[in-house]
Amino acid sequence: MSRAAISRATNEANPERAVRVSRPPANGKDVIATIAPDTAAPGRGKRKAAARQAKAPPIAARMDRHRLYELSVQSVDAEIDFVDETYFDLRGRRAKVLREDFCGTANTSCEWVRRRPSNIAIGVDLDPEVLAWGRGNRVSKLKPAARSRVNLVQHDVMTVKTEPLDVVLAMNFSYWLFMSRERLRDYFCSVREHLAPGGVFFLDCYGGYESCQEIRDKREIKARGPWGKGFTYIWDQSWFDPISSQMVCHIHFKFEDGSKLNRAFSYRWRLWTLPEIREVLAEAGFARSTVYWEGWDEDENEGDGDFQPADVGEADPAWICYVVAEK
Numbered sequence: 525m526s527r528a529a530i531s532r533a534t535n536e537a538n539p540e541r542a543v544r545v546s547r548p549p550a551n552g553k554d555v556i557a558t559i560a561p562d563t564a565a566p567g568r569g570k571r572k573a574a575a576r577q578a579k580a581p582p583i584a585a586r587m588d589r590h591r592l593y594e595l596s597v598q599s600v601d602a603e604i605d606f607v608d609e610t611y612f613d614l615r616g617r618r619a620k621v622l623r624e625d626f627c628g629t630a631n632t633s634c635e636w637v638r639r640r641p642s643n644i645a646i647g648v649d650l651d652p653e654v655l656a657w658g659r660g661n662r663v664s665k666l667k668p669a670a671r672s673r674v675n676l677v678q679h680d681v682m683t684v685k686t687e688p689l690d691v692v693l694a695m696n697f698s699y700w701l702f703m704s705r706e707r708l709r710d711y712f713c714s715v716r717e718h719l720a721p722g723g724v725f726f727l728d729c730y731g732g733y734e735s736c737q738e739i740r741d742k743r744e745i746k747a748r749g750p751w752g753k754g755f756t757y758i759w760d761q762s763w764f765d766p767i768s769s770q771m772v773c774h775i776h777f778k779f780e781d782g783s784k785l786n787r788a789f790s791y792r793w794r795l796w797t798l799p800e801i802r803e804v805l806a807e808a809g810f811a812r813s814t815v816y817w818e819g820w821d822e823d824e825n826e827g828d829g830d831f832q833p834a835d836v837g838e839a840d841p842a843w844i845c846y847v848v849a850e851k
């Protein structure tokens with residue numbers, strides 16, 4: 525299995541082992557998902573089940589795409605571990621105020637406020653639908669004291685105004701929606717302005733020669749839920765243009781009854797390289813940026829989830845790393 529087949533997603537059915545997703549998604553414009561029913565004929569021994577299924581609507585028609593997304597591509601506990609420990613290593617104190625840009629369901633913000641009673645989170649997203657889902661399914665599930673320390677804001681990350689921040693997150697490659705250096709620099713400048721002295725900006729990045737191929741990658745998510753024992757997550761790099769370095773990617777989900785949630789999420793991005801990102805961070809005034817590269821588990825033949833500062837990486841077909849930029 526290539527390093528691409530690793531992910532930051534923790535499989536809830538197997539929580540002790542962090543499973544890495546192949547090339548996670550990022551932000552961008554979500555599209556209305558289409559549902560494809562199973563067209564394959566059932567085997568003889570499965571006639572009764574097939575008859576039952578014939579009456580029931582396809583699983584895909586009943587599924588919640590945000591829940592499926594979280595299970596497939598997020599591992600908020602591991603991510604917050606990394607953020608919390610790295611900030612402490614760099615600054616010798618704990619961060620308190622965190623802003624999660626492109627927050628989506630605000631799962632990460634909720635994890636931040638669960639960690640310590642002093643932690644405060646601000647989640648920023650443009651989309652009222654996903655924010656409403658986050659409020660109803662994530663923020664509302666927090667204990668009241670923690671709930672009062674999460675604030676979800678519907679706004680463009682480029683222009684949002686917030687209090688001085690210890691940490692800003694731009695995860696799952698969401699900032700790749702900025703197509704030009706100027707736009708990316710404007711965003712990085714805005715983040716830097718909002719950071720308190722000593723503040724730290726965390727981003728993730730992926731690359732490797734598979735990242736610019738028009739390919740699909742599937743991964744089985746073993747987690748019990750209304751879908752059954754699990755489902756298949758499909759990361760679809762459907763189009764890449766080497767001249768602009770722009771790409772279109774989709775996430776599809778497939779279920780035990782064969783039904784599919786096609787294009788549950790779609791993204792149009794620019795595939796940025798690490799040198800470009802670090803150059804633009806420097807142009808935006810960040811004092812230092814460091815790449816945290818993932819170690820390799822020889823036994824499992826996959827990434828080990830341990831990200832350490834590195835000056836030189838490895839020529840993997842698909843890798844994921846963090847970039848940590850200090851004000």
Ligand SMILES: C[S@@+](CC[C@H](N)C(=O)[O-])C[C@H]1O[C@@H](n2cnc3c(N)ncnc32)[C@H](O)[C@@H]1O
Nearest residue numbers: 550551552626627628649650651680681695696
């Ligand atoms: C794939 S989600 C990322 C969710 C989360 N950050 C994660 O790590 O999985 C990307 C989100 O970015 C939001 N978004 C896109 N452009 C934005 C902008 N200019 N300002 C704020 N949010 C934006 C989208 O609405 C979407 O919810």
